[in-house]
Amino acid sequence: MKKKLAIFWFRRDLRLDDNAGLYHALRGANPVLPLFIFDRNILDLLENKADLRVEFIHSALSEVQQQLEELGATLEVRYGAPVAVFRHLITEYDIAGVYTNSDYEPYAAERDGAVQKLLEEKGIFFRSYKDQVIFEKGEVLKDDGKPYTVFTPYSRKWRALLNDFYLAPYPVKKYWGNFLQQRHKAMPTLGSMGFRKTGESFPPAVVGAELLRKYEKLRDFPAVKGTSRMGVHLRMGTVSVRALARKAVELSDAYLGELIWREFYQMILWHFPAVGQGRSFKPAYDHIRWRNNEEEFARWCSGQTGYPLVDAGMRELNATGFMHNRVRMVTASFLAKHLLIDWRWGEAYFAEKLLDFELASNNGNWQWAAGCGCDAAPYFRVFNPTLQAKRFDPDRNYIRRWVPELEGLSYPAPMVDHEEARKRALAVYAKAVKDR
Missing domain, CATH: 1.10.579.10 (DNA Cyclobutane Dipyrimidine Photolyase, subunit A, domain 3)
Structure with a gap:
């Protein structure tokens, strides 16, 4: 008889620490199988087979896999269309539920809706959590309940709402023992998916205190190293936005403003999807x-x-x-x-x-x-x-x-x-x- 388990589906959150959906999954009643899907609905549209983003994701997953192996667990990595992948997983495992973190782009909403429908038809719950932003969807609204369409008043409201509750990290490490114990499973190689390595290096997943202190003064000068280069890490969740925001609150109001711009555009896309x-x-x-x-x-x-x-x-x-x-x-x-x-x-x-x-x-x-x-x-x-x-x-x-x-x-x-x-x-x- 198959052992009942839960799945945590990694997407834009490629880290084991301070991860909202993973925290809730590991605190549940069932051992957790971590999953990542190289989505063919996206990858098949990429003409450049030396795509840096695919290589970055593969590299980040390798780091997650190494951490999991040290815990006696493994990362399940599949290559295919998400609905088709979950159809297979349902036959392979006795799945109680699937946990993930929310993604607000139009394709992501369509994808998640299709996966949720499939799972619920099989009696499997699907739960999604806020992780890649401090405030999402309708959390920062005008007094009349409508979304802001100008940045400055949105920023004022965002700042007024911010408190320690929204910046607190999720203590995921306490529950790492709840990963499903499995032997190592090999990930698909870049070559097996039709891509190749470039040999390019990626920006480090850390931003120094000194850079943040000088950020407002130096950020506009392209010849100097005055920006954080955190864009790709925020995009793929290899760093926590809460951790970056805590640093910004302490060291650089200008940098916090850039994080707010990012969330403003996320909110606009959610409320006005036609722009995307x-x-x-x-x-x-x-x-x-x-x-x-x-x-x-x-x-x-x-x-x-x-x-x-x-x-x-x-x-x-x-x-x-x-x-x-x-x-x-x-x-x-x-x-x-x-x-x-x-x-x-x-x-x-x-x-x-x-x-x-x-x-x-x-x-x-x-x-x-x-x-x-x-x-x-x-x-x-x-x-x-x-x-x-x-x-x-x-x-x-x-x-x-x-x-x-x-x-x-x-x-x-x-x-x-x-x-x-x-x-x-x-x-x-x-x-x-x-x-x-």
């Missing part, structure tokens, strides 16, 4: 007459625009999967405003290239840069990439690293004149808004 499906938050902006010149888009992608800061950012992204946040704003604004290329083209390109890609933040930031998103300001903001470079890379250290041919004859002339492009963008945007 190609719609502008401000509907009138869906009627902008984009130029969408494919040759110009290709030059932007490859870092050949003739604007050094834009080109440095795009080359850094293509080479490493990372781009500094200040430079992300400049490159995004340049595509949407200077070239009048649909922001969705740029959003998709970043989604393909960024190691720390997260739908809510990527979409929110692109819409902010394009002027069609959750922003109290109108569309008039057009970053001047030359002035941005002078202000935030005054010695050109960042630019020289990525655009070494800058002083030579091979560097291209600017694609567009800034002032002419700015006037053109304002006229096109004004017409779209006026006509609606």
